[in-house]
Amino acid sequence: MLQTHAQCCRCSVHPVPSWAPCQLVLWPNFQKYCIDVSLLSEHPQCFLPASMVISNTSTGSRTILHMNSFIMADFSQRDIDVSAVVLQVEGQTPCACCVVCPSTGTRTVILSDTNLPDVTAEDFSKVHLHQFKWIHWEGRNAEEQVKMIQQVERYNSMLPQQQKITISVEIEKTREPLYQLFPHGDVVFVSKDVARDFGFESAEAALKGLYSRVKQGAILICAWAEKGADALGPDGVIIHSDAFPPESLVDTLGAGDTFNAAVIYTLSKGGSLQDALTFGCRVAGRKCGFHGYDSISKVFDDMQPQSLF
Structure with missing residues (x-):
């Protein structure tokens, strides 16, 4: 009971x-x-x-x-x-309830976003950067996040190239303040929603139209749901991967995050941009075929790019 x-x-x-x-x-x-x-x-x-x-x-x-x-x-x-992790003494823990439709795999997120403070640049300054190889930011309080990234850039300026921390950012929400993150990532993930907010109707068009916003030498990536994902690097060549949908669509919650994680994993291991994009689409597609994330690494062992071994 x-x-x-x-x-x-x-x-x-x-x-x-x-x-x-x-x-x-x-x-x-x-x-x-x-x-x-x-x-x-x-x-x-x-x-x-x-x-x-x-x-x-x-x-x-x-x-x-x-x-x-x-x-x-x-x-x-x-x-x-x-x-x-910064432990906050004020505010309440946010809570999100996800309602998933079994027949289509679509979901509705009901968010109770309370007054928990966002992480600040001062909080970030207390982190020892030497332990990191790659740091990823999901766009939230962008002004503070730019200050955090600048701390990493100052740290990187004192290191040889092979020891520098790679910086990636994700711009997912269609909020104007988040767009200041474009020039601050070595790898920049831009969402389908943001691309459409700028008037683009395909990943390829978005990459070509938005690449001028990223810094020199950066990689810009845009996933487009069932149409797969595209990427554009400093060589000016558009790279594409098809989507890999599961046999049965079960749960799309977190598919975008697993895509980002798989891309970052592959690039951090020295894999090519094509390998990273394809692996990201495979992982995201497989994720949509089951609930949750437990044992996800075991499920994807057979899909890791051979070039990483």
Whole structure:
């Protein structure tokens, strides 16, 4: 039996986790799970419970889940180093609920974006840069991120070429302040939405039209969903990879992130731009064929570019 007597708010939306088939998740039927929800409507001023107690009625044992502890546990389970993460003393943890349609694989994200501060350039200055080979920025608070990148550029200026940190940025959202990141990446990922915001209707057209915004010698990459992805480097040659859709579309959540990660992985290992683009499309396509990300490296072992070995 699961009991929660913590103070929380009434929930009028019955979302479906992205990792679970819709037909298996029956949140409206609280009695099915013996969940005591008698206090749900008594404390509308509160946001989330501080903790939840899961009790085993047959043994009397219990497990206490403290709010947000699952986040750190998730990182630890997947061997993600969070030693440089800034722990905030103000604000609340943002929460996003992803509703996935099993028949099409499309998703709707319901975001509760609270007042958690973004990482600042001052926070970043406390990080020891010598431990990094590649640093990637997803465009958010761009003015602060430019200051962070400038710290890396100053650090790089004192190093030989082979020891310099590679800088990549992703410009995904159609927000004008993010566009100042274009000239600050050695590798720049631009989204289909941003390309369309500039009036381009294909990845190739976007690369040709936006390349003047990146710095000399940079690589510009644009993924275009089912049409694959294109890249343009300093040699002026457009490189293309087709998409690799799964047999059955299950969950597209995170496909763009897995594409970026696979491209960065390949380039950081010395792979060619063509290999990186193709591997990125393969990984993103395979990702869309199953829920979640667990054991993703095992799934993709057979797809790594042979040139990396």
